[in-house]
Amino acid sequence: MKFYIATDHAGYALKAFVKEYITTLGHEIIDLGPNSADRVDYPDFAHKCARAVVEDEKSFGILICGTGIGISIAANKIQGIRAALCHDAYTAKMSRAHNNANILAFGERVIGKGAIESTIDAFCETEFEGGRHAGRVDKIEECCSFGSDLG
Numbered sequence: 001m002k003f004y005i006a007t008d009h010a011g012y013a014l015k016a017f018v019k020e021y022i023t024t025l026g027h028e029i030i031d032l033g034p035n036s037a038d039r040v041d042y043p044d045f046a047h048k049c050a051r052a053v054v055e056d057e058k059s060f061g062i063l064i065c066g067t068g069i070g071i072s073i074a075a076n077k078i079q080g081i082r083a084a085l086c087h088d089a090y091t092a093k094m095s096r097a098h099n100n101a102n103i104l105a106f107g108e109r110v111i112g113k114g115a116i117e118s119t120i121d122a123f124c125e126t127e128f129e130g131g132r133h134a135g136r137v138d139k140i141e142e143c144c145s146f147g148s149d150l151g
Contacts, residue, residue, distance in 0.1 A: 001124060002059040006032040006049040007108075008042035008071060011064030014108040014116070018062060021117055025124065029062075046074035046083075053102050054080040060123075061103035068107035075103050082140065088115055089122035096126035098133045 003022055007015050012034060022029045032048045034040045042065045053061045061083070065071040068085045075083035083103035084095030087110065095101035104123045106116065128137075 002028045002030070002056065003062055004030050004032055004049045004052040004056075004059060005062045005064075006045035006071075007034065007064040008045055008066075009034065009037050009039045010042075010066030011071070011108045012037040014064055014113075017113060018064065018116065018120070021120060022062070025120070027124070042071045043074040046071045047078060050075040050078035050081045050083070050103065054078060059102075062120075063103055063105040064108055065105075066107055066109045068105045068110060072103070072105035075105065080141070082137070086119050086123070087111055089118040092119045092122040093126045096123055097129045098136075100128040100133070100137050 005015060005019060019029050019031065032052060033045060046063055049061045049063055053059050063071040063075055063083060072083040072085040075081050081103055082099055082101045083105050084091070084099060084101035085105045086092040086095055087106065092104060104120065106119065111119070
């Protein structure tokens, strides 16, 4: 799998750990910044990652901020993105199985390294179930296309 990763300043310290873990699993990871812990605005990096995932259809993204909330909300403004804020392996598994999530988000101040590993594992190991869930994901995309030229 190929992953794009981006954070804000509040998620920066955890980024190196996540990159190393993803690499040990045999996946490719592309760092979209930031390159320091200096203050930045999370929407800038969320949009950068989200656009990369949309353009590279078979890829996934990982976003990290302090709580994971703001950065996941910002990413979900990009049509084609289903960023899921996950706190454990179960939520990561369900985000893939039922929602076809293409970006995994979490908060550096909320989740520990052990939980991050199991969350990433579950996200990587789970396929979208399709079936009754496919229609729901299609409805999400339909909603997103309304006014999509606004930003």
